[in-house]
Amino acid sequence: MTPPPARHRLPVLLAVTALLLAGALVAVVRAAGRADERDHSRPGQPTVNKGEWDLNHPGRLIFRNLAWGPLRDHLAAVPLTAPGAARTAAPRDCLRFHAAAGTGICLRSKGGVVPGHEAVLLDSRMRALRRFPVPGIPTRARVSPSGRLVAWTVFVSGDSYAGGAFSTRTAIYDTRTRTLHDSLEDFSVLVDGRRHRAVDHNFWGVTFAADDTTFYATLGTQGRTYLVRGNLSRRTLTAVRENVECPSLSPDGTRIAFKKRVRPKGADAPWRLYVLDLRNGRETPLAERASVDDQALWRDRNTLLYALPGDYGADLWQVPANGEGHPRKVVASAVSPAVIGR
Amino acid sequence: MYLSSSRAADASAGVARDRPSVRRAVAGNVVALGLVSMVTDVSSEMVTAVLPLYLVAGLGMTPLAYGLLDGVYQGVTALVRLGGSYAADRTRRRKLVAGTGYALSAVCKPALLAVTTPWAIGAVLAADRTGKGLRSAPRDALISLSTTPGEQGRAFGVHRTLDTAGALLGPLAAFGILWAAHDGYDAVFDVSFCCAVFGVLLLVLYVREPRPSTAERRTGTPLPGAVRALRTLARTPGVPRLGLAAVLLGTATISDAFLYLVLQQRHHLDARWFPLLPVGTAAAFLLLALPIGRLADRAGRLRVFLAGHGLLLAAYLLLLTQAVPQLPTAASLFLLLGTFYAATDGVLMAAAAPLLPPALRASGLALIQTGQAVGRFAAAVLFGAAWTSFGPGTALAAAAGALATAVAVCALILARGTATGGSTAPTSGKATA
Structure with a gap:
């Protein structure tokens, strides 16, 4: 393979380079145009109004609004009794959000050229109390039922070529003692009653019990996942079951909704939604047939809320927790819900 | 325009040229x-x-x-x-x-x-x-x-x-x-x-x-089969030793990701600094690759290659001592790792290439790179297993012990081959600053 003669090289270089530059420019300009389009609302999408609300008012569903328009990615509220009604969006943008008993946690992008992310602790009037830098892309957020503890999980990308390795980092913050447990990887882990150590311990998807000490999470290691029960005061994590991801404890503390990896029949169906009864260890598959990659949320004692991919990113769906009934779309263009109960 | 055609033409002639002028660019x-x-x-x-x-x-x-x-x-x-x-x-x-x-x-x-x-x-x-x-x-x-x-x-x-x-x-x-x-x-x-x-x-x-040199054209006419090529490489003076050294040192080299993980777990490095570690390492590599490459031409490439692994050992020891505060530890870690890469990545190729016959150069370099990669893969498996059984501190101490042993063994292996290895500077006159 010999290069072309010297006199042809420069014209070829200039011509092809000009083509490539033009192509690159068109790609960026078109993407920028599309980004602008998302700032304008579309016909047929839910109505979003600017407004203020707080976390004290019961009977609301709060979520990240994904409907196009200037209020995209802002937190929005709808009445629990009429989730399809016009939404009221507060001036606060979050990628992931959760709230309970007057405490909110918002994981957001800080903007700037190199995107950084932060976790913002919110009081009941949605004011920022404290900000924590987080080392990756937000994926899960939870507040304990009493509002005392908050937890978040981010993805940390490795530095290997072509992005082979990913890991997660999960932190828990105690708002009363102001203690930050920076990473669950510092806790001691027990699997089958023995201390378990591995270089690839990853934790994600915390859910809290009512006592503000016990919590559940996922441990991933050596290609397996475990449901672990954590004790915050002893800083321990005990594996209680295999193949459980993104646990979500029911309001009465007796059941855990989770996503279970089922043998992939098609390449597209890795997870199904299940409920585990902690009293007898029985697992019930739920009526949702689609693959769910979300940490489900208990809307009430009998119903689960979760996100599925949708036209504008994601929609919120609900399904009965007893394995019967049918899934139903509740809120279009929304993700990361929180139920403000009575 | 990036290159004048005269320089590109120079390149093809450069193979046969034995004595480069003092100030000639690469x-x-x-x-x-x-x-x-x-x-x-x-x-x-x-x-x-x-x-x-x-x-x-x-x-x-x-x-x-x-x-x-x-x-x-x-x-x-x-x-x-x-x-x-x-x-x-x-x-x-x-x-x-x-x-x-x-x-x-x-x-x-x-x-x-x-x-x-x-x-x-x-x-x-x-x-x-x-x-x-x-x-x-x-x-x-x-x-x-x-x-x-x-x-x-x-x-x-x-x-x-x-x-x-x-x-x-x-x-x-x-x-x-x-x-x-x-x-x-x-x-x-x-x-x-x-x-x-x-x-x-x-x-x-x-x-x-x-262009193949005249000697290569004469001797290389019957293209070697895979088995013959391997046999030729195995008999080329200096090549088996260097390959062995690359594998051995690779087996004691744990990846950056693991070292960053140790830094995070044992030294509780603030999450904010974490994304900067690979950037710092790459920046140090960038600044030092050329000066250390030139140093290797003068001081001996094998010596520099071994010294580079000495720096990696220093990085392990730095992480083992918990007396130093986290930020100086992080800064020293990426300096040491960047220098390690500058002293080993290109330098290994520079040490191996002149030993290999031109007709088998790509295969020889690929073999050595693969040997090193296999060694590093084994290191990752072993280090992961040691971490699981004994915890990060002990695993790192074991890795440091293995690396110190590997450096010592390789120093012995390579010292015995210096008579044939291309580690000595060819001429004293071209030591340009």
Whole structure:
């Protein structure tokens, strides 16, 4: 393979380079145009109004609004009794959000050229109390039922070529003692009653019990996942079951909704939604047939809320927790819900 | 315009030239290959930087889903690397094989936009990595064949500097695009594709296949079979020793990711600083690759290669002592790691290349690279197992012990071969500052 003669090289270089530059420019300009389009609302999408609300008012569903328009990615509220009604969006943008008993946690992008992310602790009037830098892309957020503890999980990308390795980092913050447990990887882990150590311990998807000490999470290691029960005061994590991801404890503390990896029949169906009864260890598959990659949320004692991919990113769906009934779309263009109960 | 045609022409003549003038720049071919690598690294690091964001935020996917297939891909990459290099030597078309590797990686960029399932994404990333495996050894053979034996360290230093500059620029370019076009991941992949095509274009236009020397043309007429090629390499003085040293030291080399993890767990490094560690390491590598490459030409490449592993040992020991505060520890860690790469990555190729017959250069370099990669894979498995059984501190102490032993053993092995190894400086007159 010999290069072309010297006199042809420069014209070829200039011509092809000009083509490539033009192509690159068109790609960026078109993407920028599309980004602008998302700032304008579309016909047929839910109505979003600017407004203020707080976390004290019961009977609301709060979520990240994904409907196009200037209020995209802002937190929005709808009445629990009429989730399809016009939404009221507060001036606060979050990628992931959760709230309970007057405490909110918002994981957001800080903007700037190199995107950084932060976790913002919110009081009941949605004011920022404290900000924590987080080392990756937000994926899960939870507040304990009493509002005392908050937890978040981010993805940390490795530095290997072509992005082979990913890991997660999960932190828990105690708002009363102001203690930050920076990473669950510092806790001691027990699997089958023995201390378990591995270089690839990853934790994600915390859910809290009512006592503000016990919590559940996922441990991933050596290609397996475990449901672990954590004790915050002893800083321990005990594996209680295999193949459980993104646990979500029911309001009465007796059941855990989770996503279970089922043998992939098609390449597209890795997870199904299940409920585990902690009293007898029985697992019930739920009526949702689609693959769910979300940490489900208990809307009430009998119903689960979760996100599925949708036209504008994601929609919120609900399904009965007893394995019967049918899934139903509740809120279009929304993700990361929180139920403000009575 | 990047290169004058006279310099490119100079490159092809440079092979036969024995005595370079004192102030002569590195061969145009080396600069051309360096620029090709730089542009290609901009392209690939753009994708690497935004891939997690794209998968999680763009596709709503859990990236942990496809990390498991990693080991399989590495095995495939090693086989492709060996096969490709052998083909490059056999046909004497190193440029063609390297170009195929660059082109394969280029077409993977738009392919990433077309696929949405974890398995398909894993497959495209594997193809991308296969392209990288295919091109490295033939490219390093081209660099060494375009350079006199005495200036190999410098030539590889120039190449690795340009290469790393691309790796540092790539993420900036990607985040610049995302800043201009919010959520414009497709634009990042499109621009990355354009960069990769530009790299292939530079290769086609400005890189030359070095003409075989008269001696090579005479003796190399019957092209060697794979078995004969291996036998020839095994009998080439200095090559088995160097290969053995590369494998041994590789087996005691734990990856950066593990060291960062130790830093985070044992020294509780603030999460904010974590993303800066690889950047710091790359910056140190960038600044030191050329000076250390030139130093290696004068002081002896094997000596520098071993000293580099001494610095890695220092990094292990630094992490074992918990007396130093976290920020100085982090800063020293990336300085030590960057210097380690500058003293070992290109320098190993510079030490190996002059020992290898030109007709088998790509295969020989590929064998040594693969040996090192296999060693490092074993190191990752062993270190992971040690961590599981004894915890991070003990695992790191064991790794330090293994590395100290490996350096000592390799010093003995390589010292016995210095009579034939290309470690001594060829002429004293060309020690330019």
